[in-house]
Amino acid sequence: MVKLTEQNREQYAESILQALNSEELQQFRQLFLELHPQDQHDFFLELEESQREKVYEYLSPEEFAEIFQELELEEQKDIIEELDQTYAQDMFGEMSTDDVADFLGEVPESKAETVLEGLEDDDAKDIRELLSYEEETAGAIMTKEFMNIPADAALRDVIELLRQEGPDAETIYYLYVVNAKQELAGVVSLRDLITSDPNKKVEEVMSTRVVSVNTGDDQEDVANLIKKYDFLAVPVVTTNNTLVGIITVDDIIDVIEEEATEDIGEFVASRGATDVNLTSFTAAKKRAPWIIMLMFFGLITAGVIGQFEETLERIVLLAVFIPLIMDSAGNTGTQSLAVMVRSLATGTFEKKGMFNTVRREFGTGLFLGLFCAITLMILIPIVYRDVMLAFIVGLSLFLTLSIATIVGAVVPVLINKLKLDPAIASGPFITTINDVLGLMIYFSIATALLQYL
Amino acid sequence: MVKLTEQNREQYAESILQALNSEELQQFRQLFLELHPQDQHDFFLELEESQREKVYEYLSPEEFAEIFQELELEEQKDIIEELDQTYAQDMFGEMSTDDVADFLGEVPESKAETVLEGLEDDDAKDIRELLSYEEETAGAIMTKEFMNIPADAALRDVIELLRQEGPDAETIYYLYVVNAKQELAGVVSLRDLITSDPNKKVEEVMSTRVVSVNTGDDQEDVANLIKKYDFLAVPVVTTNNTLVGIITVDDIIDVIEEEATEDIGEFVASRGATDVNLTSFTAAKKRAPWIIMLMFFGLITAGVIGQFEETLERIVLLAVFIPLIMDSAGNTGTQSLAVMVRSLATGTFEKKGMFNTVRREFGTGLFLGLFCAITLMILIPIVYRDVMLAFIVGLSLFLTLSIATIVGAVVPVLINKLKLDPAIASGPFITTINDVLGLMIYFSIATALLQYL
Incomplete structure (x- = not known):
């Protein structure tokens, strides 16, 4: 059992590095892909450019996407310069649309447009939508990778659907229920789903008291809502109650950190300057x-x-x-x-x-x-x-x-x-x-x- | 569908208040218990003492426990004075042990002892344990309401267990797996559980790369860990790896808020004074x-x-x-x-x-x-x-x-x-x-x- 304690971690990183330097492809992949993406990211950050080039060679665009989405924006901008254009395009295709949108929001528009044109139509449409919302609103921070289920489905079928599609969704702990007009109608937690009779219909077990936020709501208000009700996620709707995305608690933690740093920055008059990555x-x-x-x-x-x-x-x-x-x-x-x-x-x-x-x-x-x-x-x-x-x-x-x-x-x-x-x-x-x-x-x-x- | 928008909320609260004032017990209970505990709490805070007395009469200790655990510590101290002693004791019996511990940590020891003696032995033992950890450590903020499952159980049986015991646990989204010595051996997410073949054994699907924290770890380090890996919960172990509790992401959000407020308080030299509830x-x-x-x-x-x-x-x-x-x-x-x-x-x-x-x-x-x-x-x-x-x-x-x-x-x-x-x-x-x-x-x-x- 690889337990990520302070000591083991270094030893483990040493083995991966050795495999990388001696170009043992199989050994490297086996050790490296065993790591949590966040640890992969930490390891990757320590590398020299020549080593990074090998990583791009050894990992598929899909595998590297995991690392890329953990990087800070400034780091992403540096790394993208080192990537082959086809590799980069394939990688964007594998990333969560909200992560792609975060990145594209920060690069010149012409460059963003090139990337968007290379993506599948569905993804490109989602990303364009995310980019259209004002910064620091619910719309801008939400993810499009969520599952919505029809109110008249049987629980048994929903569980089957989860088995197939679950791995791609950001969270399957809350499933949002929509009516025929794609309007938000209720919510079923995974908890309710497995503790209920599988023969029941969604609408029989769903809670209709579902709290949602609007695409234009301030991210700080969304954070306070999630904090208040101890939610793991909250659905985002348009003004006519169409479900367009969800915001998960891990994104909200980042918002809370960001707002606290912002508050402190403003106390000491350095809005936007409390970033240690600048020259x-x-x-x-x-x-x-x-x-x-x-x-x-x-x-x-x-x-x-x-x-x-x-x-x-x-x-x-x-x-x-x-x-x-x-x-x-x-x-x-x-x-x-x-x-x-x-x-x-x-x-x-x-x-x-x-x-x-x-x-x-x-x-x-x-x-x-x-x-x-x-x-x-x-x-x-x-x-x-x-x-x-x-x-x-x-x-x-x-x-x-x-x-x-x-x-x-x-x-x-x-x-x-x-x-x-x-x-x-x-x-x-x-x-x-x-x-x-x-x-x-x-x-x-x-x-x-x-x-x- | 009762949607808790700003407008509806006030109207809804008005109806509950009317039912309360005109002593329509059934009507009050029906409307009130339909609310999210956090909204019940908000409503309760607006009441006069005479109205609160009626609430104590209309709600069972178990129902009132939900409101009580949402209250701020200072408010809890005021409210407890208004409660009948038997009612209060029954209420403590229904609360999460970590919430009881938070409260008892702030009242005189003799009073805490009286409450502890009135509780079931198991609960009292858990609470004494929680009280024994230093403030702001993982041990002090963890909850004892978690499910651990034996490594050799079949998934089918685990799902059955969840159906029965799930509602009492703080989270069932991660299930921690222990060996015969109650040592932490792995983790199974609810997601894995329902997307795997029910005939498999826990140890076949569990991840052994489970990240845990120690009872003595600083709460800020725990927060950084949960933030880094986007966990929904993290298991807490003793130095010999015995699983003793879990910390969930909603508690961590409170920690992050608390630490940010503390940081700001120290920037402006008012540690512990940025509390708006003081005279x-x-x-x-x-x-x-x-x-x-x-x-x-x-x-x-x-x-x-x-x-x-x-x-x-x-x-x-x-x-x-x-x-x-x-x-x-x-x-x-x-x-x-x-x-x-x-x-x-x-x-x-x-x-x-x-x-x-x-x-x-x-x-x-x-x-x-x-x-x-x-x-x-x-x-x-x-x-x-x-x-x-x-x-x-x-x-x-x-x-x-x-x-x-x-x-x-x-x-x-x-x-x-x-x-x-x-x-x-x-x-x-x-x-x-x-x-x-x-x-x-x-x-x-x-x-x-x-x-x-």
Whole structure:
């Protein structure tokens, strides 16, 4: 029994490599094809170009398709250059249509067209359909490899059908039932199928309470639905309820990862740049717009301090607390932002309602401001021997933190109401607003109380 | 066909509510029990206490168990107070053992003990076992409701067994095969089961290449495994390969959500505080340690500026660029951090290797520094009519950003090597290091070039 533990895996990979290098075709195929496609993919990625050439020679297009569909998009683009055109075309013919569509969506249209023309008509039609949906919608992420069964079939016949066609479908754990007009009419789980009398008809055992999504639905909403009901798959229908595809739970896991990475990317202002596969220059080009935009925000903050140059000239010590005010305002605001973004993303927000959540955040800000102000009013007199300074910094911080939580909580909700992605109100954006507010409060109080300093 | 669209759902809920309020027991039960447990839960959450009391009366403990296990932990604690003790005990007897364990892990031990003593011996034993594993490990999140089948059984008999016991198991889509010593020997998917000749034996069709996890494995590693291989479930074994539980994909989705929320929480320094169910004061208490710790960091940064008070006194205008230096250093560092944390979490980091990734980040920092320095050397002379100031700020920013990316990339890797959670190197921590470095570079250069200003 080949158990894929850390140690065995390396040893096993060593044997395959040896077979490959010494050109023992049979030995290589036997060992390699025994692996899970994902492990085949891991092994393949470690190879040099000359070794990869041998793999293309030793594996049929159908076998190589398994590896190709596990590759990242950037890797696929590199590998396709190494493949013979006929081999590549045969490989596309063996891949799941949704995987082909993902790839073709990223290459120049003329190239995609060539590939499409070489495919069977049915597959080409499915892929064109998938490509026609907007990115990140249910239609774009669904698969066309699903089985639908007529409502009036006998269970016995369905099981026979599964025996024949099952291996090609993405999942056979849920079978979607359609009526004569190809409209979604119900669902039968494989579980129900085998635990029921085989002589019954599908419509007798199917559940008509089938939850479906629309082709245009956002992928994040689909993810929340699958998560909520613990589904293994969900059917995708058009506006007139025609069944056109399914989305399986493994695709949804990728969506959840992707959305979480996106959320984090937006917190740190690097949308699309948290990809470790890019070169330094490409990564810099992707991140630079954010950093430069935020630098402009920094110039705005600079302008705010510039307004108080006179005050600063009289008491230079005030400059020392600029970082403290900025950091505290920024951190408090992004905490509130994180709470809101996550509760909007995971759907808990709807349960509690906007008003309650914002009020909760404001209350939290008041308490946080109070805790921090008290700490500072004890610390600053000890370190800087200046009670008035402690009072100014403490009061500023109290006011700033109370407001910072509201900014952090309200901005993403407003942006959500305007149907924009809540995470556009990214951390740095909220932080800048709070920096400016905090420093204005701080220097205004300091200027007003200047005579007592 | 009751289709749960947004509109129908409300209308349906209205009918159930009416039946409940007018005490039409039969009508209520018929409508309510037709709903998916998750929808029953949503409906139940909207009720007043007096209405909830009626629900307890109208539903059997078994029926109510379905709702109870969907509740959040905090909600469970509130609801349990409203239940009659015998009713509650019967309900626990009907719940999945892993759900009971999750609940009992959060209540005082004496209370948990009372519940455990009232349960059947088998269930109590399972729950005690689940409670004995460390939090966030495979053992703690696995379920004991799984079916294992002997290797020498005939497929025909297995299908018969499924007909009888299937409805109680968490998943029957994978059946794990054990030998006489209860050791994990293989796996048969339901798909294989129904597409094979029923007269064959399990060991003839089972796959022996079964990937399993250990009870002590981190839940994040389990999630990555399930994600990698697109599994619907994974078996959990002890160190001597005895099968003790399974983890299903729906639990893993919760883990992925949880870990993503945790990652984000750590980016914004609010571990455990991104929970919208807390009161203001509790939320403030949870977040305050972070904010106050970061405030202390702010005092350190203040100390750095304090060192250059003389320089500042001569050129107050230097204070104006403090936010710009801080923000740019902080933002660049957290971008690098985000790349590292996500690639550590999703496992892409291992593919690329530490050295390559850090070198990539350093290169990115050089380019970013260059872009920003050029922008500033054009802008500052226009706005502040001071070329020397532009040079100082530009050069400082170039050096700071180059270093900031390294700090952002290396710190999480070091922390990971030390087997700590990489996200402890949270955004604010990295930001503070970069703030201090950036301001020291800035004021050092300014002090050195003071005579030219």
